[in-house]
Amino acid sequence: MKQFLIFVSLILLGCSCQKENDQKMTIEGMITGTVPGRIEYTVPLNGITYFGFENSVQPDSLGHFKISLSLDKASFIELSNGHKPYGTIIAEPGMHYNVQIKQEKENTRFTVGSKNSKGQELYNQNPNRSMLSGHFELEARNYSEDSVPGEIKKGIGKSRLRNVAKYDSLLDAGIISKRFHELVIADQDYFYAGARASIALMNYLLSERNKNILTEEEYTRLWGDTFKEFPVTDPNLMRSPWFFYYVKSYLWYKDFVDGHVEPEELSETRKQGLIHTRHIDLAKKYLTGKQLEYYCAAYIYLEAINKNYEKELVTIFEQFEKENQSSEYIPYIESEIIPIIAFHRKQDEALNENTHILEDADNINSLKEAVKSINSQKVYVDIWATWCGPCKQEFKHNGRLYDLLNNENTTMLYISVDKDDKVEKWKEMIKYYQLEGYHLKASKELYKDLRRLRGKDTFGIPWHILTDGNGNVIEKYAGPPSDIQTLEKQLKDN
Structure with a gap:
């Protein structure tokens, strides 16, 4: 009997290993x-x-x-x-x-x-295959001028069918597997449904300025019909990379249309530092189980990587941990929450002795005035904002940048184009990123002067300028800190 049990155990162990394999x-x-x-x-x-x-x-x-x-x-x-x-x-x-x-x-x-492989090749030809390479808006903008909801639905439906037919043909020919086909079709279903919802959302947002093309009744019906036809409760939706943005559109619909929320209410919530809490509470109202866990995890992660360092996100994450103690998502979110905690601890430290915030910034009306107030031979200007992700990416290279500027007798000037309600956030980020040099937040007149300097070119940031001591532009587009070789050459040539 004992030998029989051992034999059975070995068989079961073998089955288990085979299943894992x-x-x-x-x-x-x-x-x-x-x-x-x-x-x-x-x-x-x-x-x-x-x-x-x-x-x-x-x-x-x-x-x-x-x-x-x-x-x-x-x-x-x-x-x-x-x-x-x-x-x-x-x-x-x-x-x-x-x-x-x-x-x-x-x-x-x-x-x-x-x-x-044929199916893999076809899928990778799709520019909207994931959040890294596309978005609902890329499809939605094809219908941004259409004023008939029925035609919008028909047009998006045809685009979907044309795309899906290619995978149907591969399945019928035995070139792709059924599992491959089912996953891709579910993914495409919700991408095109998301495009429909996106058109409705755009019209809702444009209605605040009376620039909507669809009437309120039309875009509301288009929005609602989309979620009836492609419900967020469909388990296949969770397997699509479009789950997060599709559900986010659904929650906006429930809030803006069913909940009749007013822009003023949202603005007040934002001022109180509770906008993320409000959105998570909304998710808890309409989602349950694994859907809720996944959505909240994705939301916290996405907001955290924006590097706005909102303390509210730490509180929300701690609540998520408490409610989902065994969640597989926790390690991925935690790595983005740790810098937010560090950011706020940094605020207790004294300002770097090499950091100077210019006084009387409201009376500095041009780049020349800003540069002259520093009294330097050459000035390297970094135009940035607290909401600008690429600007903050450039700060990673500041160690090499400061060494170069010191060697070339060049002074660092940071000009923020943030709005007035971001003054505290601006000062916090200066301290957190240890931005050495001179700082000022652009007045309305200085901002206008910068736009004039940009000329016909699109105004974008980060933008780096090299000037002489009188504010005369030497290099309108100086090399950024991430391209230190170009900047070094520009400094030596001038």
């Missing part, structure tokens, strides 16, 4: 061109893919890399570097994929070798 999915890849330090890949959690929930692998010196994951269902896996997308794999349990990433001057070629 069947779930294992592997990707063997090769990247050519400049080999990055790491390749990021989204990690499907419960079959759900979100661009922020990711891990990374380090390629070897020749560009080879390998990824192994356990999957229980077909899932999307996005490969990227610094949120620059390479491509997407529709991965199935037990499958092996050979990936080639060829980085060329103009673009990146991404190919996937597998039994579904």
Whole structure:
């Protein structure tokens, strides 16, 4: 009897190992061109893919890399570097994929070798395959001038059918698997539904300035009909990378249309520092279970990576941890919450002795006046704002920047184009990023002067300018801190 039990146990153990083996999915890849330090890949959690929930692998010196994951269902896996997308794999349990990433001057070629390779190729030709490469608005803007809701629905419906028909043909020919087909079709269904909802949302927002094309009745019906036809409760929706933005549009609909919320109410909530709390409470009202857990996790992550360092997000995260103690999403969100905690601790420290906020900034009406107030031979000007993500990315290179400026007898001047209600946030970020040099927040007249200097070019930030001591522009577009070689050459040539 004992020998029989051992025999049965060995069989069960073997079955268990075989089952685990069947779930294992592997990707063997090769990247050519400049080999990055790491390749990021989204990690499907419960079959759900979100661009922020990711891990990374380090390629070897020749560009080879390998990824192994356990999957229980077909899932999307996005490969990227610094949120620059390479491509997407529709991965199935037990499958092996050979990936080639060829980085060329103009673009990146991404190919996937597998039994579904034709389907993989077709999917990666889609510019709206993920949040890293597209959005509902890219499709919605094709109908932004249409004034007949029926025609909008018909037009988007035709676009969807044309796209879906390609995958139907591959399935009928036995070129892609049924699991591959089901996942892609669900994904496309909700992308085109999201485009419809996006048109309604745009009209709602434009109605505040009386610039809406659809009437209130028309865009309200278009919005509501979309969620009836493609409900947020559909379990297939959670497996689409479009889940988050689709559900966010749904919550806006429930708030703006069903809840009749007024813009003034939202503005007051924002002033109180409770806008994120309000949105999470709204999600709790209309979502439950895994949907609620996933949506809240994605929301907190997305708001945290904006680097606005809102203390409210720390409180919301702590509440999420308490309510979802075993959530697989916690480690991914926590890594983005830690810098917010550090940001607020930094505010207790004294201002860097090399940091100077210019007095009487309201009376500085031009770039020349700003530069002359510093009394320097050359000035490197950084025009930025607290809401500008790329501006804050440039601050990572400030160590090398300050060394260069010191060697070239050049003074640093930061000009913020933030609105008046961001003064405290502006000062907090100066302290957190330890921005050495002179600082001023642009007055209305100084902002106008900067726009005049930009001329016909689109006004964008970050924008870096090199001037002489009198504020005369030497380089209208100086090299940014991230391109220190260009800036060094410009400084030495002038």
